[in-house]
Amino acid sequence: MSTVRISAVRWMFLSAAAVFAFAAWVGAAHGAQADSGLSSQINKEGGVIVKVTPRRLAPGAETWEFEVVFDTHTVALAGDPARFSVLVDAQGRTHSPLQWEGDPPGGHHRKGVLRFKPEPGRDGMIELRIEGVGGVPIRLFRWRLP
Numbered sequence: 001m002s003t004v005r006i007s008a009v010r011w012m013f014l015s016a017a018a019v020f021a022f023a024a025w026v027g028a029a030h031g032a033q034a035d036s037g038l039s040s041q042i043n044k045e046g047g048v049i050v051k052v053t054p055r056r057l058a059p060g061a062e063t064w065e066f067e068v069v070f071d072t073h074t075v076a077l078a079g080d081p082a083r084f085s086v087l088v089d090a091q092g093r094t095h096s097p098l099q100w101e102g103d104p105p106g107g108h109h110r111k112g113v114l115r116f117k118p119e120p121g122r123d124g125m126i127e128l129r130i131e132g133v134g135g136v137p138i139r140l141f142r143w144r145l146p
Contacts, residue, residue: 038143047074048134052141055113057126063098063115066128070110075134078105084131087116090124090145 040053048070055065064087070077082100089095095116102112114128128141 037146041141041143043136043139043141045139046134046136048072048077048136050130050133050139052128052130054143057118057145059118061118064118066114066116068102068112068114068130070133072108072134075108076106077108077110077133079132080105081110081112081114081130084133085114086129086131087119088127088129089119090126094129095119 036054036057038054038057040051042052043050049072051069051071053067055067057064068081068085080100081102082097085097087095087097097114097116099115100112101115103110119126123145125142125144127143130139130141131137133139
């Protein structure tokens, strides 16, 4: 009788763990689209992986935010991403970031958020350009705004 109870308890525990793991996986997959509803993009050129995820691009947002992750094992990651990144709006105008809030220069892994002044009118494409990382002249990340 006790063996049956232990098996039932073990089965309930394993079932709960599976449900929790599935919920965590679904949450992580949803997080890849972030608040903006736009998907992450990855560029793997020049020995440096750069992943960009649009976070907040709402018309009424105080700032537009892009999470940026730099990952490499070949070069030290130097410089201020706010100095070598620009946002290009649908009319072709370039906008410099307000700030980089994240890891300081150095090392092989950096993560942070580029913040921009929100642009009026969310129509068309936007493009984030990151220049000179890992010897790659320009990395382009493009999204069509909903």
